[in-house]
Amino acid sequence: MTETPTTYGGVDPALARSLAGRTAAQQPHWPDERRVREVRAALGALPPLVAPAAVDRLTERLAEVAQGRALLLQGGDCAETFAGNTPEHLRANLRTLLHCATLLEVASALPVVPVGRIAGQYAKPRSRPVDSDGLPAYRGDIVHSAAATPEARRPDPQRMLTAYADAEAALDVVRATTAETHTELFAGHEALLLDYELPLVRDGYGLSGHFLWIGERTRDLDGAHVALARHIANPIGLKLGPGATPAQALAYAEALDPDRRPGRLTLISRMGADRVSDALPPLVEAVAAAGHPVVWLCDPMHGNTHATASGVKTRHFDRILAEVDGYFAVHRALGSHPGGLHLEFTGDDVTECLGGREDLREDQLSQRYLTACDPRLNGRQSLDLARLVAEILLRRPIRGDAVRV
Ligand SMILES: O=C[C@H](O)[C@H](O)COP(=O)(O)O
Numbered sequence: 001m002t003e004t005p006t007t008y009g010g011v012d013p014a015l016a017r018s019l020a021g022r023t024a025a026q027q028p029h030w031p032d033e034r035r036v037r038e039v040r041a042a043l044g045a046l047p048p049l050v051a052p053a054a055v056d057r058l059t060e061r062l063a064e065v066a067q068g069r070a071l072l073l074q075g076g077d078c079a080e081t082f083a084g085n086t087p088e089h090l091r092a093n094l095r096t097l098l099h100c101a102t103l104l105e106v107a108s109a110l111p112v113v114p115v116g117r118i119a120g121q122y123a124k125p126r127s128r129p130v131d132s133d134g135l136p137a138y139r140g141d142i143v144h145s146a147a148a149t150p151e152a153r154r155p156d157p158q159r160m161l162t163a164y165a166d167a168e169a170a171l172d173v174v175r176a177t178t179a180e181t182h183t184e185l186f187a188g189h190e191a192l193l194l195d196y197e198l199p200l201v202r203d204g205y206g207l208s209g210h211f212l213w214i215g216e217r218t219r220d221l222d223g224a225h226v227a228l229a230r231h232i233a234n235p236i237g238l239k240l241g242p243g244a245t246p247a248q249a250l251a252y253a254e255a256l257d258p259d260r261r262p263g264r265l266t267l268i269s270r271m272g273a274d275r276v277s278d279a280l281p282p283l284v285e286a287v288a289a290a291g292h293p294v295v296w297l298c299d300p301m302h303g304n305t306h307a308t309a310s311g312v313k314t315r316h317f318d319r320i321l322a323e324v325d326g327y328f329a330v331h332r333a334l335g336s337h338p339g340g341l342h343l344e345f346t347g348d349d350v351t352e353c354l355g356g357r358e359d360l361r362e363d364q365l366s367q368r369y370l371t372a373c374d375p376r377l378n379g380r381q382s383l384d385l386a387r388l389v390a391e392i393l394l395r396r397p398i399r400g401d402a403v404r405v
């Protein structure tokens with residue numbers, strides 16, 4: 001894991017104080033610190049990407065989810081790329097998001113809040129610092145190019161400015177889609193790369209996106225990412241894998257939602273199909289017993305990744321569905337609200353995840369395996385999943401009002 005002590009100049013002084021001395025996991029080793037400072041200053045002089053009022057509006061809508069009166073659907077690419085930042089790709093992903101949201105809305109009779117993994121999902125945490133070719137692991141287009149040469153993998157701070165421009169263009173597509181469909185759409189990403197996120201903190205908001213989340217690998221309670229999240233007023237997500245303890249879940253809730261404000265904190269369970277039934281209930285119970293009105297969300301992707309015999313990273317549709325099924329069963333048993341889903345998908349016709357109605361097989365993965373990081377459900381698999389989740393919801397309706405454990 002890459003760890004850099006944080007010495008962030010040029011950011012909001014209160015935020016700089018709360019970051020002082022904290023460690024930030026999963027940051028690149030920029031070769032030229034002076035250039036990083038210049039880029040941070042340039043980002044700090046640019047307008048915010050989203051408006052505080054729109055961020056507050058999302059909090060309001062998530063408050064409805066927290067109180068059992070709505071669902072949340074987050075989805076999009078694992079890693080957005082600069083080359084993929086085309087209106088066609090963005091629209092295909094947003095169409096998939098909205099189509100899945102509609103299916104869930106009809107089945108649950110609850111409004112569904114759509115949040116894209118979009119307009120900022122350019123930075124990736126990695127399990128290992130070096131990839132299978134012995135090169136520095138790809139950490140997202142905001143850091144370097146994915147091309148398999150040592151030169152391409154050299155972190156280039158200039159890319160943070162490209163990311164800003166791409167996010168701005170992607171947000172235009174998000175806003176145009178919102179206008180066309182008369183649906184409120186929001187943008188979210190993992191607030192991972194601090195040199196990008198911190199200069200976009202303005203007036204107590206992280207204005208790089210509406211919804212910002214902390215990943216499984218950067219959720220150290222004393223680390224810089226949690227400190228950043230505490231400082232900003234956005235709705236915050238936090239991923240919890242099977243290693244998370246009830247005491248930790250409670251500590252995150254106390255740290256990130258001290259005022260017990262519905263809509264502020266979303267806890268994203270990513271346990272894996274085999275672990276969700278035993279690992280999730282104690283966390284839900286601990287947080288509920290302390291009166292934190294969190295949104296619970298199911299990420300059935302990140303606990304169900306495996307490599308094929310030839311080393312291709314993939315996920316099987318049936319495991320993804322099994323985790324969703326187990327997740328709903330946990331909340332049914334506890335009387336808590338299941339909140340919704342966090343998915344990695346694209347509307348494009350890729351071949352990255354196995355199974356689904358068309359039963360994609362291992363030997364087909366190489367046909368259109370286009371992801372820059374994790375395998376995504378393609379458009380058909382996403383709708384298949386949404387239809388099956390809709391069936392679960394029709395079979396066992398959600399109560400649809402305030403719920404507690
Ligand atoms: O998207 C999530 C993580 O960045 C990803 O799962 C890490 O993948 P890795 O295990 O190949 O590094």
Ligand SMILES: C=C(OP(=O)(O)O)C(=O)O
Nearest residue numbers: 078215216217239270302
């Ligand atoms: C990095 C991600 O997930 P996690 O932090 O849950 O591994 C992700 O959502 O792409």
Ligand SMILES: [Mn+2]
Nearest residue numbers: 078344373374
């Ligand atoms: Mn991923």
